Amino acid sequence: MKRVIFFSLLCCILLAFLVQAGSCTTAxxxxxxxxxxxxxxxxxxxxxxxxxxxxxxxxxxxxxxxxxxxxxxxxxxxxxxxxxxxxxxxxxxxxxxxxxxxxxxxxxxxxxxxxxxxxxxxxxxxxxxxxxxxxxxxxxxxxxxxxxxxxxxxxRDYEEIQDPSFEYEIGNNPDVCWSEYEEVDASSYSTTVTTSTEYAKYGSKSLKLSASISDGNYVLIGVRQKIELTDEDYLKFWLYIPSDAVNEAYIGVAIDNVTVWARSVKTQTWEEFAVNVRGYTGVHDVMFFAYAKNASSSSVEGYIDFVHFGEVNPVTIEGYVYDALTGLPVEGCNITATQSGGSYEATSGSDGYYN
CATH class of the missing domain: 2.60.120 (Jelly Rolls)
Structure with missing residues (x-):
């Protein structure tokens, strides 16, 4: 009888823990x-x-x-x-x-x-x-x-990204949906943040971001949403930049107002990128933005679509590995790396280097 009571009590404690844990991501x-x-x-x-x-x-x-x-x-x-x-x-x-x-x-x-x-x-x-x-x-x-x-x-379940393909209007509450965010320290500038039918990778719309400045320090325009990042590896998204940014301007991703990814070079077509979010726990403020700094006029325009979590497939890159005894590179050896937003993170053979 004591064993049965103990087992039932353990189940109740475990159930209470799971309910409490679930309440952290749903509101x-x-x-x-x-x-x-x-x-x-x-x-x-x-x-x-x-x-x-x-x-x-x-x-x-x-x-x-x-x-x-x-x-x-x-x-x-x-x-x-x-x-x-x-x-x-x-x-x-x-x-x-x-x-x-x-x-x-x-x-x-x-x-x-x-x-x-x-x-x-x-x-x-x-x-x-x-x-x-x-x-x-x-x-x-x-x-x-x-x-x-x-x-x-x-x-709201914070584990689910709301409106990942920007099919609905931009809102005003990041706890609920993608919401507009702006920082301006300029007297002559222009910005755009809207859902657009000009280009779309998924569905009929994408997020259009643009920023330009000709007088002042900087301008930043974007959208934010609070998202649960616990146990996720990569935050992935599709990006189209029709032309290179002018001077000091770029499309970026920020987590809790810290820039973690940026690009200013045009894409030939829609390209998928990934941001490493390993190590983040809990709900965080995720932002996609356009930034322009006054440097003899700066500007950038880009389109974001289908924001989602996912894995990044490892790729094998031909390169060189150092011989531990001679200190010389050994030709013809392979190094395995993981692509991450246009760069590569070595996952094996990290004692060498690759071109």
Whole structure:
């Protein structure tokens, strides 16, 4: 009996460990920032007659949004410019749930409006698994409309790269999707970061990045996503650079804001490259970017497609190996190396060198 109890206890401990370990890479995320207005009107854009007030009966927290109502214009909800719902009548807090599955993969405004010039809105990315817009609302006669706990939920598994072929719009939350990132220290420059149909290796689109500068220090434009790198060997991607970069400019890859790979020379066609991510554990910020530094004007343009994890096949390169006794190279010997983003890492015969 003791053995059975011990075995059952061991199984429970192991199961608890696995559940806890899994929770590190999966999270439920609300893409709406400051959804319950506990931080006032932060993260929201608004115009006229919008305020945050305390409410002891608030569905979430103790603050809610208060918007002035007008008799001739009923409250309305818009997403991506489309009217989703209107004319709420409950005097008590009521939860509303609206299907938004048709808007997946889009970056646009969620807006609540009570008059043409009385509104509050926030730009959000609609995740590919999002089903509903959910929020609480109530009225106070014909005078005020109250709003609280606005949600668009997604379940993110950080082990899966979201939108690897850039078929959807660039978002604004790296925990959820590819999101735009920019650094500028220049007065005369131009940048591009967008999904494009000009060139594509997989699907119908790719990521287009370009940066140019003629006055200033530098400009950097790119996209970021938080990705689990534990137990992965190589982060691979396809790249097309139509022409050589001008002066000090390149297309690069950064992990946690540290550049780990870069290229400025054109590719003849789409080429696959790999970044060694061995040794990284946990979730990291991965960025693809275009960079240009002012050196009598600099510019670069490139296209990224199909970001994924994978292996790199070893290749055998003819070269020389040193004889340990004579110290002279031995002709005709082979050295095995692994290709990694245009360079090679020796995996055997490392006591020699190759051409």
């Amino acid at each position: 439920t995320i609300n893409v709406v920032k400051n959804p319950s207005f506990e931080e006032g009107l932060n993260d929201w854009e608004y115009y006229l007659e919008c305020s945050v007030v305390e409410d002891a009966n608030a569905p979430d927290g103790n603050k809610v949004l208060k918007i002035t109502l007008h008799p001739d214009y009923r409250e309305k909800v818009y997403l991506c410019g489309d009217l989703l719902s209107h004319a709420f009548s409950s005097e008590e807090w009521q939860e509303e749930q609206i299907d938004i599955s048709d808007y997946r993969g889009r970056l646009c405004y969620l807006q609540f409006k009570t008059l043409a010039n009385v509104w509050i809105k926030q730009k959000i990315y609609i995740p590919n698994d999002a089903d509903y817009l959910i929020f609480y609302h109530r009225r106070s006669g014909t005078n005020y409309f109250y709003l609280d706990y606005v949600r668009v939920l997604t379940t």
